Amino acid sequence: MNRTKKEFSIENIDDFVQRAIIWSAQFREVVVLDSNNHHLPHHTFSKLLAFDALTSIQSDDIQQIQEYQSQLRDWCFGFITYDVKNAIENLTSLNPDYLHFPDMVFFQPKRLISINENDKVVFEYLTLCEDEIESDFNEIVAINISAKFADQPIELTPRVTSEKYKKQFSKAIDYIKRGDTYELNYCIEFYNNDTELNPYVFYNQLNNKSKSSFAAFVKFGHLFALCASPERYLKKNNDVVISQPIKGTAARGKTYKEDEKQKSDLLNSTKERAENIMIVDLVRNDLSKIANKNSVEVNELCGIYTFEHVHQMISTVSCKISNDTQPMDVISNTFPMGSMTGAPKKRTMKIIEEIEDHKRGLYSGTIGYFTPTQDFDFNVVIRTLLYNQKEKYASLSVGSAITFLAEAEKEYEECLLKSKAIRDLLLQK
Numbered sequence: 001m002n003r004t005k006k007e008f009s010i011e012n013i014d015d016f017v018q019r020a021i022i023w024s025a026q027f028r029e030v031v032v033l034d035s036n037n038h039h040l041p042h043h044t045f046s047k048l049l050a051f052d053a054l055t056s057i058q059s060d061d062i063q064q065i066q067e068y069q070s071q072l073r074d075w076c077f078g079f080i081t082y083d084v085k086n087a088i089e090n091l092t093s094l095n096p097d098y099l100h101f102p103d104m105v106f107f108q109p110k111r112l113i114s115i116n117e118n119d120k121v122v123f124e125y126l127t128l129c130e131d132e133i134e135s136d137f138n139e140i141v142a143i144n145i146s147a148k149f150a151d152q153p154i155e156l157t158p159r160v161t162s163e164k165y166k167k168q169f170s171k172a173i174d175y176i177k178r179g180d181t182y183e184l185n186y187c188i189e190f191y192n193n194d195t196e197l198n199p200y201v202f203y204n205q206l207n208n209k210s211k212s213s214f215a216a217f218v219k220f221g222h223l224f225a226l227c228a229s230p231e232r233y234l235k236k237n238n239d240v241v242i243s244q245p246i247k248g249t250a251a252r253g254k255t256y257k258e259d260e261k262q263k264s265d266l267l268n269s270t271k272e273r274a275e276n277i278m279i280v281d282l283v284r285n286d287l288s289k290i291a292n293k294n295s296v297e298v299n300e301l302c303g304i305y306t307f308e309h310v311h312q313m314i315s316t317v318s319c320k321i322s323n324d325t326q327p328m329d330v331i332s333n334t335f336p337m338g339s340m341t342g343a344p345k346k347r348t349m350k351i352i353e354e355i356e357d358h359k360r361g362l363y364s365g366t367i368g369y370f371t372p373t374q375d376f377d378f379n380v381v382i383r384t385l386l387y388n389q390k391e392k393y394a395s396l397s398v399g400s401a402i403t404f405l406a407e408a409e410k411e412y413e414e415c416l417l418k419s420k421a422i423r424d425l426l427l428q429k
Contacts, residue, residue, distance in 0.1 A: 248313025
């Protein structure tokens with residue numbers, strides 16, 4: 001499909017993107033992806049902004065999504081929720097769904113804005129609306145971004161108390177001792193069921209504060225994902241597929257010396273390295289299902305990367321695939337991502353369903369895009385506030401990996417650390 005391109009020079013790129021997000025309130029479908037200038041391995045776009053669907057699909061059938069994406073041969077943005085696992089692995093989910101996100105949504109944007117490392121802003125509009133490029137640009141730069149995101153502080157309530165967490169943690173440890181699983185990602189929810197929030201302004205403030213490498217703003221009607229994720233799930237570039245699982249988290253230090261010690265302790269932690277290596281093995285196994293023979297390799301093992309509030313341990317695993325491998329086949333053979341499940345994956349997901357008390361929905365799913373040439377890039381939906389504006393329900397889920405070496409109190413503290421940035425911001429109003 002033909003697109004008309006026009007390039008603009010912008011002095012303050014971040015300011016422009018914030019204005020564009022507020023401007024996007026007029027559209028039903030919006031996806032904004034932001035790397036926040038983290039030059040992690042295999043980096044591509046600095047920012048991608050997609051607005052206003054020409055065509056779209058909402059489905060729980062991976063084959064339907066594959067047919068839509070392969071026939072489109074154009075840019076395609078959307079999300080896949082965690083519970084698509086049920087179709088992939090023949091599982092069931094009986095836990096309550098408080099958010100009501102559809103399983104999968106993708107759309108072809110009429111209006112696309114891309115920003116690369118040279119900070120040039122490129123509008124790529126379908127020809128049917130190409131005459132609106134100049135007026136849209138002028139509208140965006142004129143937007144006021146000074147509004148508040150809420151009139152009152154918003155407090156999130158933990159659905160799982162520390163006492164219940166310890167009880168469920170003990171169940172997980174019992175399964176580990178029995179040999180059913182050797183690593184399990186147990187997640188808990190913080191929520192507010194009477195939330196009145198301006199999601200556009202809140203996301204801008206969250207992104208300014210967190211500056212995550214795989215941040216995303218998603219709007220689908222009255223459903224929003226306000227995402228400060230540091231993790232890539234999967235990327236395809238020509239015949240190369242890359243996965244970058246995160247396992248291992250440490251808080252930033254208050255001084256340079258303390259910060260360096262936190263990094264060193266994380267790098268040398270037997271427990272954290274073991275968790276990361278377990279998931280690397282799982283990812284290698286997942287990729288081997290679609291990889292060319294002997295092409296799966298670990299490009300980096302247990303690298304330490306620093307973000308605004310935490311240090312993270314990140315590994316990179318890659319493989320090569322044949323030219324006739326469909327993009328959705330790559331995703332369906334590796335989804336959900338191992339860092340959000342555990343290993344062995346299918347049995348562990350059954351245990352997760354038993355010990356957790358809510359449907360994850362889009363949390364620990366993925367947000368991303370397909371290019372016209374069938375490449376793609378998707379994140380892991382963590383550090384994310386999910387918001388059903390119609391039902392006034394806001395949800396923040398967080399989790400940590402439980403292994404034989406794990407301690408309940410430390411894992412619960414890790415959950416609090418991971419949720420802190422969003423919970424604190426909501427209380428500031």
